[in-house]
Amino acid sequence: MKLLRTLVASALLAAPAFALAHEAHTPRAAQAALPPEQQAWGIAGEPGAVRRTIDIAMxxxxxxxxxxxxxxxxxxxxxxxxxxxxxxxxxxxxTRATIDEHAEQMKKHPTMEHDDPWMAHVKAGQTGELVWHFNRPGDFDFACLVDDHYELGMAGRVHVRPAR
Structure with missing residues (x-):
């Protein structure tokens, strides 16, 4: 019994550290109730504010x-x-740093589920989308972090030109 209590206590103490190192990802359904969170590369956009659609093939x-x-x-x-x-x-x-960090976390936890507004999973033969408000100028990145796709070169770049 003492061993069981020790194991449970250790797991409870480790859980917050694991969650921080693993990054908390809020499911999209729960995100609807939360205000958008500013990221270095922008913020989740409102579909009604979209003025342009960019098609990207994977x-x-x-x-x-x-x-x-x-x-x-x-x-x-x-x-x-x-x-x-x-x-x-x-x-x-x-950013390159956040994508590299997330890729490392995916290697350690390949079954990790996440559904943040700056990422979209698309099944074979399907179409998906994300709406993003680029409110900061600079060069940002995008990548596919499924399996070893990123390491095989599945990455791209977004160049955000300053407002006029």
Whole structure:
């Protein structure tokens, strides 16, 4: 019994550290009740504010087409993602550092589920989307972190030009 209490206490003490190291991901259904959270690369956009849709194809040759997109600071865009392959793909927006960090976490926890507004999973042959408000100028990245897709080159760049 003492061993069981020790194990339970250890697990409870480790849980907050694991959650912090693992990043908390809030399911999209629960996000609707939360205000959007500002990220270095922008903030979740409102569908009614979209003025442009950018189509991005995802393929099993581990490529995004186009792999570079350009937007203007303050623009809200719909990224329409078409998975033209037979494998699951995703698009995760971020900085190079956040994507690299998330990729490492995915290697340690390959079954980790997440559904943040800056990422979209798209099953084979399906279409998905995300709406993003690019409210900061700069160069940002996107990648597919499924399995080893990122390491195989499935990445791209968003160039956000300053507002006029």
């Amino acid at each position: 393929t099993d040759d581990m490529r995004f087409t186009p792999s570079v997109i350009e937007v203007r600071e303050g623009e809200t865009v719909r990224l329409r993602l078409r998975n033209r392959g037979k494998e699951l793909h995703e698009l995760v927006l971020g």
